[in-house]
Amino acid sequence: GGSRTLRRKGMAKGSVENVITVLKRMGLDPAGYDIHINFPGGTPIDGPSAGLAITTAIASALRRIPVDHRIAMTGEIGIHGMVKPVGGVVAKVEAAFQAGATTVLIPKDNWQTLFEGLEGLRVIPVESVGEVFRHVFGPEIEKDIGFSSGGELFAPMPTPASFLQANSPSPNGGM
Structure with a gap:
């Protein structure tokens, strides 16, 4: 039905919005470009599992750096650039291998x-x-885009003082 189609489009749209936010924070602002993203087939798994692929494709296009066609990926991204788990990974890995990855x-x-x-x-x-990006484009991409290799893209938000314990904090921020 119609609501199912809208929900799928909404999931894909949310994924693309996260991608744009992450790319902007990395210094790759897609605002000056006309970007069209299409999900052929429109199945529910196309949108919410494609965040990494969309991010990589846009970065590749903006920086004109090709991606090796033997690299496949699945995963969603949050607005802070962290990779979120997805469903059906075993089948996706198998399909990627069968496709030549x-x-x-x-x-x-x-x-x-x-x-x-x-x-x-x-x-x-x-x-x-x-x-x-380091796996796909190599370590030199960091100089090109300007993010550090410290692991995380963005510094974590400081924990509000009210959440800290009075005794010495544990390594995970006292929670």
């Missing part, structure tokens, strides 16, 4: 031991868009 980037939270030591396929768990 030699490397597949997946969310770290989707990692399974069955991905270890596959013949002819490297499955790499990733946590941030910066990490994805």
Whole structure:
């Protein structure tokens, strides 16, 4: 029905909005470009699992740096550039291999031991868009775009004082 189509489009639109936010924060502002993003087929899994691929494709187009066609990826991104888990990863990795991929980037939270030591396929768990870009474009992309290799793209928000414990804080911020 119609509401199902709207929901799918809404999920994909939210994904693209996250992508644009992350790219802006990385110094790649797509505002000066006409960008058209199409999800052929329109199945529910196309939008919310494609954040990494959309981000990489736009960065590739804006910087005119090609992406190796043997690299596949799945994963959604949050507005802070962190990779979020998705469904159906085993099937997606298998499909990527059948399509000729030699490397597949997946969310770290989707990692399974069955991905270890596959013949002819490297499955790499990733946590941030910066990490994805290093795998796809190489370390020199950091100088080009201007983000650091410290792991996370953005500094975490400071914890409000009211959430801190009176005793010495634990390594995870006292929570």
